[in-house]
Amino acid sequence: xxxxxxxxxxxxxxxxxxxxxxxxxxxxxxxxxxxxxxxxxxxxxxxxxxxxxxxxxxxxxxxxxxxxxxxxxxxxxxxxxxxxxxxxxxxxxxxxxxxxxxxxxxxxxxxxxxxxxxxxxxxxxxxxxxxxxxxxxxxxxxxxxxxxxxxxxxxxxxxxxxxxxxxxxxxxxxxxxxxxxxxxxxxxxxxxxxxxxxxxxxxxxxxxxxxxxxxxxxxxxxxxxxxxxxxxxxxxxxxxxxxxxxxxxxxxxxxxxxxxxxxxxxxxxxxxxxxxxxxxxxxxxxxxxxxxxxxxxxxxxxxxxxxxxxxxxxxxxxxxxxxxxxxxxxxxxxxxxxxxxxxxxxxxxxxxxxxxxxxxxxxxxxxxxxxxxxxxxxxxxxxxx
Numbered sequence: 001x002x003x004x005x006x007x008x009x010x011x012x013x014x015x016x017x018x019x020x021x022x023x024x025x026x027x028x029x030x031x032x033x034x035x036x037x038x039x040x041x042x043x044x045x046x047x048x049x050x051x052x053x054x055x056x057x058x059x060x061x062x063x064x065x066x067x068x069x070x071x072x073x074x075x076x077x078x079x080x081x082x083x084x085x086x087x088x089x090x091x092x093x094x095x096x097x098x099x100x101x102x103x104x105x106x107x108x109x110x111x112x113x114x115x116x117x118x119x120x121x122x123x124x125x126x127x128x129x130x131x132x133x134x135x136x137x138x139x140x141x142x143x144x145x146x147x148x149x150x151x152x153x154x155x156x157x158x159x160x161x162x163x164x165x166x167x168x169x170x171x172x173x174x175x176x177x178x179x180x181x182x183x184x185x186x187x188x189x190x191x192x193x194x195x196x197x198x199x200x201x202x203x204x205x206x207x208x209x210x211x212x213x214x215x216x217x218x219x220x221x222x223x224x225x226x227x228x229x230x231x232x233x234x235x236x237x238x239x240x241x242x243x244x245x246x247x248x249x250x251x252x253x254x255x256x257x258x259x260x261x262x263x264x265x266x267x268x269x270x271x272x273x274x275x276x277x278x279x280x281x282x283x284x285x286x287x288x289x290x291x292x293x294x295x296x297x298x299x300x301x302x303x304x305x306x307x308x309x310x311x312x313x314x315x316x317x318x319x320x321x322x323x324x325x326x327x328x329x330x331x332x333x334x335x336x337x338x339x340x341x342x343x344x345x346x347x348x349x350x351x352x353x354x355x356x357x358x359x360x361x362x363x364x365x366x367x368x369x370x371x372x373x374x375x376x377x378x379x380x381x382x383x384x385x
Contacts (some may be wrong), residue, residue, distance in 0.1 A: 035063075035100070041263075045264075047261075058281075098247075102264070105358050112246045114226040130245040132248055138170050146165070152214075157282055158213055185297070199344075230242045320347070329366050334359060
């Protein structure tokens, strides 16, 4: 260990001691950024949630976006893009431990694990996953989502989270894959449906009763579920319950961004900040890497490959890769299964493109100056209407 690392450890230790003396509580203070632009309930809605979360003396919240009447530290930004840039820069520099935001696009391979409350018994459930996408193939995505759900639950102190798979298309294939992973040595604990026939494949009833800790589904279904759980008491326009859409998780992805929505109310935003605090305090990054290493050793990649569609590969391949450039313009309306082909089509026509997942579904990202040309190419190719 070099002198710089030793000094950093000593500095962090003294900072924690100072915080303990000030607050009377021991533990690492977690610094969480929250953006307040874009909410359907106004910028103060996010700030109220931040102030609620700040009552925990181990949480320090920084507001990024519009200036409001608050004593919390505020960094002004006049657009979503600027707020996200500030947020990302602060995360990279270690000035923030995590961020809570909306309107954020994750790369393919990263999706979020939401946390809600089961109506029957108040038990916390982790919905894996709720936005973004782990894979363009649905079965493969759900297989990956199960591991993401385990990572999220473990980082919040659930030592042996029970896992169930929602009864959707691909559920049985995912079940076979996960059981093969377990038989190869990965310590996964399957939950049990509370219906008479049992098993780890869940019915809708099991969501209401909180039968398992981690519910595995595809992201679009998970997105619907978390909206229903969060807003069923408010008539749908205001998300009042739960801890929102959670952290973006993907192997090798170490940017702790937690998602809320435009409809998230202040209590949900407070819970989302608390979720971020619990995750970071619980060793989120270390657990992510540990679980990734564990599944890889148990044949994760081989099992994943076996879940891919067995049909002949007729996808469009990029023959020549254009030079990489900044991509901020979004083109939506593309089926998730066609994302890779659509990006390759643009590449073959000299336009650098990236596939992604926005808050409303799959997107292609291109340079602002080439958006119209890219759209015309995709329309001619039958990828957009």
